[in-house]
Amino acid sequence: MHTIAGGAAGDPRAEVSELVTLRDLLRYAVSRFSAADLYYGHGSSTPIDEAAFLILETLHLPIDDFNAFADARLTAREKALLGERIALRIEKRLPAAYLTGRSYLAGVPFRSDARALAPRSFIAELLRSPLFDGSGEGMSLVENPDEVTSVLDLCTGGGSLAILAAYAFPNADVDAADLSSDALSLAAENVADHGLGDRVTLMNGDLFEAIGRRAYDLIITNPPYVGREVMEVLPDEFRHEPAMALAAGEDGFDIVRRILADAREHLNPGGGLLCEIGTDRELLEAEYPDTPFLWLDTEGSESEVFWLERDQLPG
Structure with a gap:
């Protein structure tokens, strides 16, 4: 005791x-x-x-x-x-x-409950960095945020990254897709709170099946990426969250593989994919030795988010 x-x-x-x-x-x-x-x-x-x-x-x-x-x-x-x-x-x-009932991501408030993961993603910091906000002076992955007109947030959960993307790219329409109808109900509340119902569209479905044949200037995704052994020893705090938003097969990459396989056909020329995958960079690089992942660090992470341009994606 x-x-x-x-x-x-x-x-x-x-x-x-x-x-x-x-x-x-x-x-x-x-x-x-x-x-x-x-x-x-x-x-x-x-x-x-x-x-x-x-x-x-x-x-x-x-x-x-x-x-x-x-x-x-x-x-x-x-x-x-x-x-x-x-x-x-x-x-x-x-x-x-x-x-x-509330959390903050990049200083922005969001409703938070057990319908979706508590908002957290290193992508939030990256969207506000010189890599994407137009201030990179030649080092940017997105040189002019105003020219981004379409964004897909895949595995949106409670919608926090979709909302942050709408703020980061003021001329973009943002589609936010998720398999969980519960998560999308929470996302709808967050979208309404931020007054973005005219720019953020919620879509229910399994990854790219939710969007049909649409293509985008930018795809962002913080998908499930926890492997079986880690799922078995997760701290109790994580067991209150939806398991489907965390678990991704034996090694944690089942969903990431599917995204990599299909992302190219859903990106416009010059577009790119920004994806968070956790701490197993070596496993992914070993499986895709010819894919030139660009690993992006943040204040709290190292090599947990990658960027790939459309033409660099496998397939």
Whole structure:
């Protein structure tokens, strides 16, 4: 049994009643999260980041400025709600994004619940980088974002990347495809929240079957890419997410192979594919030795996203 402050850990639902300020609650939540050995992989990477997000989002406060509210006192109702969410984070290993119903990707808010993965993708950072925002001065993969008129977000889930693509390419119509009707229902809510119903079209189907013969200037995709052995040992936090959005066969590349096989015929001349595949770059390169993958790094990743131009794709 985990202990805290020299004794057995009590129920947060009761213990938070003794606290006064947001600073008190943050300290308490960090202590409890650390003792519970939680896993962080849905927007936060440390107990303090997770606790701060859970507190601020629950109280409808800006999530990037805890200090501005640190000494504010909590009402009894607020304590009760936060005590319940802290308890559920520990007892059920629920991701904080599911407890609050909201997550942020590239600073943009999205609804988040168990209908789809909690929003997370290194592609979000890349779309706002000089590689795609037109500021690359000769180093860009997309030299002029205004000239991109069609984008496909394959395996869109809750729609976050499709929405970010609509912002990144202001003249583009964005199709967002997914096999899960549950995920698309969440995506529809997010599209409506962002007022993008006239530019983002949701499509239900198995990969490219959802779009017929359409072709695009850009395809982005964060598909399932978890192999069987990893699926068997996933932390409990991930087991609240749809397994079909994670699992991709024995080695994790079943879906990526299908995308590589068919992407060329759905790209316009000069177009390209941006795909996230996780940390098994070597396996993919060994299987496709003649494919010139361009690996793109981000602040939090190395060689987990590749770019291929239309004419570089196999097939």
